[in-house]
Amino acid sequence: MKTGRYGKPPRSGKFLIIVLVLLCAVLAPANFLSASETASPEVHQSPAPGNGAKEEWKPPSTPEGIAQRIEDIQKEMDLYLKQREEIQTDDGVESEALRRLTVALGAVQNVYSRYNSALENLGRARDEAAEASLNEGKSLIKESPPYNLSFYENVRNQFEGVDQRLKSVLSSVRLAEGSLESLRRQVAQLEGRVAELRQEGHTPEGKTITKELQLREAEADLETARVTIFLQNTNLEAYRVRRTFLEAQKKILENDLAGVKENLHFDEADRNSRMEAIAQQITKTREGIAALQAEREKLRSALTRAQGELSSARNDQQRLVARAGVSEREAWLRHNQAGLEQAEQELTVLDENRKIWEVRYGLIQGTVKTQEIWDYRSSVSSRIKDLENMFQVQQRTLASLQADILAAQKELEEAKANNAVAARMQKRIEALDKTVQTTNATVALLLGLFNNYNRFHEELTNQIDAVRIAEQVTRFGRDRFLAFWNISLWSGEGFDVTIAKLVLAIVLFGAAFFLSGRLTAFLGRTLLKRFGLDASARTATQQILFYVFMASFILSALDLVGIPLTAFAFLGGALAIGIGFGAQNFFNNLISGFILMFSKPIRPDDTIEIDGLFATVEEIGSRSTRVKTFDNIDVLMPNSYFLNNKIINWTLTDQKIRLRINVGVAYGSDVREVEKLLLKAADDHSRVLGKPEPYVVFREFGPNALEFSLFFWVDMTNASTVKVASDLRFRLVALFEDKNITVALPQMDVHLNATEPIEVFMRRPAREASPQQQEEN
Known part of the structure; x- marks a missing residue:
């Protein structure tokens, strides 16, 4: 073939190729370019020009017919693939259209295969239903009672298996019914698309290879959608058949299970x-x-x-x-x-x-x-x-x-x-x-x-x-219980306190405690926070409000159940003595707690030292303060302890603290090199602060070593003093080994000044005398 400029075929050659492709399309077997001149069972084609009848479309309903349709589509795809090189153009438009058409035809083949499987599934469902109908209403149990637990378990497993299958079928029915409506809308849209492309193809300027391929692709998509509707209807019918006989089988097994349970031994x-x-x-x-x-x-x-x-x-x-x-x-x-x-x-x-x-x-x-x-x-x-x-x-x-x-x-x-x-x-x-x-x-x-x-x-x-719960209650007798419930504990002028009232008062007291805590917590999160109070002041205010609310709720509860305060008059003297002696420590810690909250010598999240114990303040309560040690152990300390003893607060005014590491090196070591290595170890650590700068002090000439001290600062908010010191010691060991600097060990030199040789004698140990010899001596 002659080529034009830049190797492209001339227009006459390209036109000849298009004509040959169109002739092949016309002479192709049925279902080649217009195989889907059909519609779904529920979606009918528009009448052809001059023909007012509507023609209902159905796919093949037998395995042979479906296999023949799949084979025809495959032949069509093979024919297109043979003509692929002739259809290709420089701009690639026809090539892309052919690729999309091939994909659409493959989808048609796939849906026909699924449709064939659905028909087989429907046949199996009908066979199962027919077999189940033979035993309709009959018990599935052949053994005679009584039954053991293993037999009951087997029947229960059968029942639950049928129940799960029925639930799965019901779910599938709902999904299939929901998808049919969307499929019908999709078919209507594709029919409109096919009609539009056919109308364009009737015009002289519309007859191109690209238009023909697009039309065939739309027809393939339409056929896929229509077969999918038949596929879903077939699956739906199979699900409904299975649902019918599964419901019957479940009812039979349910009766069997009840019978086995009644005769279980x-x-x-x-x-x-x-x-x-x-x-x-x-x-x-x-x-x-x-x-x-x-x-x-x-x-x-x-x-x-x-x-x-x-x-x-x-x-x-x-x-x-x-x-x-x-x-x-x-x-x-x-x-x-x-x-x-x-x-x-x-x-x-x-x-x-x-x-x-x-x-x-x-x-x-x-x-x-x-x-x-x-x-x-x-x-x-x-x-x-x-x-x-x-x-x-x-x-x-x-x-x-x-x-x-x-x-x-x-x-x-x-x-x-x-x-x-x-x-x-x-x-x-x-x-x-x-x-x-x-x-x-x-x-x-x-x-x-x-x-x-x-x-x-x-x-x-x-x-x-x-x-029966009533059987447990009747052990004591209903009358005895009611008599006990209404026993009068003490009475006076205008009041009578019974066990029922006392129990109700205790319940209301618990409710008051719960409501007081919730209410004060809510006020602390909202109202008190808006006033700009810090955490300690908010906690103190919440504690005061808690006791006020508690007193109010308790008085209201006593009034509600009809117990006046005069009922507790006889307890006044004992209460006063209890406050004077037994409650002394209570009020001491309570007042100390408020002092801690307002004076703030310690605050939550502060790091403190108590008698050599390092801990973090977690919560300052009304009677005690909870601290957590570095070993993650909670310790409750009475509030008065913090006012009566020496407490070290490491982070009261500042989170930065200075640490020290002591090290001794052997005599003869380069002391300046040691100083550089100590500073290098501090500078290399990310948690050691640059300001104030670390520094080294040559403390003294020790008996065993040249003693140095490294001073450095860390921020307690993001560093652990123990971990940082440990890291520096590890680093120093590595640096000293690289520079052949020896960490000194304790040693002792003994000098003997003797002008003459020292005589050494070896003697046998004296035997211990027997008791008889001791008596003779």
């Missing part, structure tokens, strides 16, 4: 068999843990070797391979750790299941006491919440593993050219996949335990409901 052989099976599983799991621990040691050794290979790598290729090897070993070690955790979790699950089964057998046997049932239910409720939290942890673990797998797959794509690296990355992905499987197994274990606990909790609740 204790079977010792069944209990022993179950306990023995659990014991065997525990033994097997422990053996598996030992094997996993041995394998872990091997994996650790392999990881150490891989890290050594990475350290000794000499070029980039070796480093890449070694790094991939380290990642692979780490992944396998992680898989081993997940296996160990799964095995240890399995031991826990087995042990808890054993306890659950023992109590359940005890409930059937009637050996579990009522109070024990209440205690069991409380602990089971707490355990169920713990398992829910554990599920969340496992979900986060799975999400992390999936992220690691995606990252590893991305690295694998980038390293495909490097076979050695790719092989190790592939093994790493394999290890991560197995770790996901192990984690899923752990989740399955926890889920089984969770279901057992829920079932156990239900049985405990039913057992508790069976115990």
